[in-house]
Amino acid sequence: MKKHTLWMVAACWVLGLAPLQAQKPLYKQADAPIEDRVKDLVGRMTLEEKVGQICCPLGWEMYTKTGKNSVTISEKYKQQMDKAPIGSYWAVLRADPWTQKTLETGLNPELAAKALNAMQKYAVENTRLGIPVLFAEECPHGHMAIGATTFPTSIGQASTWNEDLIRRMGEVIGLEARLQGANVGYGPVLDIAREPRWSRVEETFGEDPYLTGILGTAFVQGMQGTDAKDGRHVYATLKHMAAYGVPRGGHNGNPADISLRALLDEYLPGFQRAVEVGKAATVMTSYNSIDGVPCTGNPYLLDTILRKRWGFDGFVYSDLVSIDGIAGTHHVAATVQDAAIQAIEAGTDMDLGASAYSKLVDAVKNGKVKESYIDRAVSNVLRLKFKMGLFENPYVSPEQAKKMVNSEEHKQVAREVAREGTVLLKNTGVLPLGKDLKNVAVIGPNADVIYNYLGDYTAPQERSKVVTLLDAIRQRLPNANVYYEKGCAIRDTTTSDIPAAVEAAKKADVVIVAVGGSSARDFKTKYIETGAATVSSEGNEVVSDMECGEGFDRSTLNLLGDQEKLIKALAATGKPLVIVYIAGRPLLMNLASEVGDALLMAWYPGEQGGNGIADVLFGDYNPSGRLPMSVPRNVGQLPIHYSQGVQRDYMDGPGTPLYAFGYGLSYTTFTYSNLKLTPGDGKNVLQKVTCTVTNTGNCDGTEIAQLYINDEVSSVVTPPVRLKGFQRIELKKGESREVTFELTAKDLSIYDRNMNFVVEPGKFNVMVGSASDNLPLKGSFEVE
Structure with missing residues (x-):
């Protein structure tokens, strides 16, 4: 009787439950091994669907804001998904002058979560196989989205020399991006920057591979966490592989004139550590070439080194349209289709821009490339989607996004990074300032311009969200007379009013002047296809502050405009002079070092930058920042990185930097x-x-x-x-x-x-x- 009962139970399972289980595709079974799910799904896909999964188009046109508190998917998104479901979208939530998304037309954190939920819902419910999308967002110093916490740029992060703090910062960035629906965060940038004329120095951790590797790995660990399914982290994307930070002549994207030994020994160790120790899930190629081979189509970089030598098991993004550039920029492919073939065979899995890989369908059908290369790339992409649990949990909570993004706790972390990243370079005893000051002059083009604090890759932010140096000093000295004059702009000379600044200084007991540079984009600047700014020489109008940020390479490192005139005029008053540099690259400081009673480098210190600098100025925090990059005396010294050792003097000047790598003062000894x-x-x-x-x-x-x-x-x-x-x-x-x-x-x-x-x-x-x-x-x- 017992045997008969057991037989009946088994029959019910075979005839009832088993067919139900069999009806559910293996790739949708959460408890099945990931590799089996990947293989099953790839086997069900058409060639067109496979190619769609390795394309990553621009994302900010994929939603339509239908009201102040409502958003829906756009018709363009539906058309792209209906044609061949897309594997990844880049920068859906990006807002800046290039995307033409403003505080009014862009999305706050709650709406951002709703928008990405709507896009995921369409992908999961309205496409044949229901494959969720990987949403990739820019995250080098905070999620590049309206309302997200904006940290100091990477060069400022590096000045902290604080591995634990950078890991905590990475956790915040990953959390804020994930809460809004993102799955991949572009960052950190691990390029070794030894060419300060280059426009993207601010995005790096400086000139040293060891420091870059330690801090970059901590950033990755913070962003990714230990469990991709926890809803609090995103996959990190290491940028840019490789040697992007030493372009010929300082021109962004130019060839890197380095040897294989230098590549392996100095420019790749940071990436290697972030892959081997940090387990970075994705990597991005760079625009440049090395020894005549474009990095986006270089199998030695992307397969031999990255996968075989380091054991990388994630997937590789191209940089934006860098696959097209194999043909159009580097001219080592006759057509964009040929460029796409070079890239897919080399190991570039995902086409950021999506115009090149769309041509792979015809390439496979015409026998120009094996479908196995497509299968390899698709498998690498799908594997991460399964690891994150997106097939089971593709959505996020808009309420949580509204509540947690840019919380007070996150602002405090931004303040810690800002103050620990502020480097004291000179102090004759004027610092720290007393809190009983009665008359203070706060002067300069960077004293109260919020976007000059935030750096490139920054979304528009509410004025009340950003604390400038003027804001912070007024808060610290509520009973003092704080005299503010801008004095001059960063570049423009038509609006300077140095006499007014001098008059303010004469009334003060101490003068604080904030000078330097700016990566602040505006809606008048023109941008090329990659999002890099173009430099205009047109006159007859006020010149933008922007002298740094992607596309703004420089031939000099001088303070621009009337800034040196302003410093000289203020020094001539005889009042104690504190000079603060806010900039995205090492600028010349010879005059400031000579005439200032105190000199600080704050880089781009982020939304809490004013508070961070003020913490140092008033002694609430004893400065511990150290330079991650040498400060030259003259552009003619370049390159001047410390690992060259002591350089002999020139006929017309010293061979040493003005301030060396690792340098920084304290209020103690x-x-x-x-x-x-x-x-x-x-x-x-x-x-x-x-x-x-x-x-x-x-x-x-x-x-x-x-x-x-x-x-x-x-x-x-x-x-x-x-x-x-x-x-x-x-x-x-x-x-x-x-x-x-x-x-x-x-x-x-x-x-x-x-x-x-x-x-x-x-x-x-x-x-x-x-x-x-x-x-x-x-x-x-x-x-x-």
């Missing part, structure tokens, strides 16, 4: 002593380096202890000094602490004459101190 070198375990750690750091000043402070090495004799030429470790140390006044660094085989390895990555036996020198040009502790050890 620190000394280094007791250097000890001891062998490591011989496996993971080859050498331990310890020293004592002491706070010898009169207040508590944070020091950034820095470890550099030199391979005394090697089979190939190596940099004479290289950063291989740093630690933030918080010390009470009078306190001492022992600091330990560990040097691994990877830290000591080089690419030898046969391009093997090895530790060569011999003598290694160790240098420890507070900056690349201030290393009082020196020792050496032997590797057998």
Whole structure:
């Protein structure tokens, strides 16, 4: 009887439940292995559907705002999805002068979530296979969307030298993007910037591969978290592979004139760490070429190195229309279709711009490219969609987006990054300022212009959301007379009023002047297809402040307009003069360094920038920022990165930078002593380096202890000094602490004459101190 009952139960399962399960495609079964789901779905797709999945068109035309609090999908979106469902959309929520989306025509966080939900709903319910979309958004220093928290640009982030803080910042950026429906965040930018004339320096972590790798990996870990399905994180996109930050002549996108050894040894380690340690899910190619091969069509970069050597298992985006550029810019393909074939075979999985890969259908049908290359790319894209759980949970909560985006907690993180990224370069004792000041002059083109604080890749923001230096000082000194005069603009000279600024200075006990640059776009600037700004020489109108940001490469590094005239005039008053640089690249500071009583570099400090700078000026935060990039004395010195070592003087000037990599002052002082070198375990750690750091000043402070090495004799030429470790140390006044660094085989390895990555036996020198040009502790050890 029991056997008969069991047989009946089994029959019910086979005849009833099993058919129901079989009716559900394998790729829709959440508990099935991901690889099986990928294979099943690819097997069901037409060639046209596969190609649609590896196209990423521009997204901001895909919604229609139907009222103040309502939004729907556009007809253009329906047409694209009905033709061949699209795999990814880029920058649906982007708002800026290029997209022509303003505070009025763009979307707040709640509407943004509603818009992406509507787009997902159409993809899931109105296409044959119901494949959800990956929404990719710009996230280099905050989600580039209206209402999202705007952090300092990456060069300012790097000045914190604070791995934990950058990880927390990445968590906020990932959360805010995910809450609004995004799945991929473009960032961080890991290009090594050694050409300050280049327009995109602000997007990088500076000139050093080690610092870039540490901070970039922390950013990735924060954005991605450990579980893609948790609804709080997005996939990070590493930009731009590779060597994009050293373009010939400083022109954006120009070839990188570097050797293979330099590529592997100096320009790729940051990417490698972010892939191997940070597990970055996506990578973006760069516009430039290396040794005659466009990076977007370079199989050595994208397959041999990225996938086979580093074990990357995500997918690769092209940069915007960079596949088209293989033909149109680099001229190594006769047609855009030929360019698409080169890119897909090299390992570029997703076409950002979507015009090139749309031609692959005909290419496959005509036998010009194997469909297996399409299948490989589609599989790489679908795998991440399954990992994020988008087939089961494609939607987000608009209510949560409204509540959590740009919360007070997130603003506080932005303020921390701003103040820790502010670098004190000179101080004769005028700082910190007393809070009993009665008369203060706040002057300069960057004292109260909000978009000059935010940098490129920034959406329009409400005025009340951004705190300028003038705002912050007025808040700190409610009972003081705060005299404000702009004095001059960044570039324009027709509106200058330096006499008014001088009069304000004469009435003050201290003068604070904010100068520098700007990446603020406006609706008069023209943009090319990639979104880079074009430089106009037309006159007879007020000139935009913008002198930095994508497309604004420079031939000089001088302060533009009447800014130096303004500094000279203010210095001539004899009043204590505090000079704050707000800029996206290292600008010349010779005059400011000479005449200022205090000099600070704040880069583009973000929406809480005014508060961050004021925290430093008034001593609420003891500055701990350190330069991630050398500041030259003259553009003729370039390149001037620290790892070249000490350069001999020119006939007409010093060979040293004005301010070196790693440099930054505090309101206290620190000394280094007791250097000890001891062998490591011989496996993971080859050498331990310890020293004592002491706070010898009169207040508590944070020091950034820095470890550099030199391979005394090697089979190939190596940099004479290289950063291989740093630690933030918080010390009470009078306190001492022992600091330990560990040097691994990877830290000591080089690419030898046969391009093997090895530790060569011999003598290694160790240098420890507070900056690349201030290393009082020196020792050496032997590797057998």
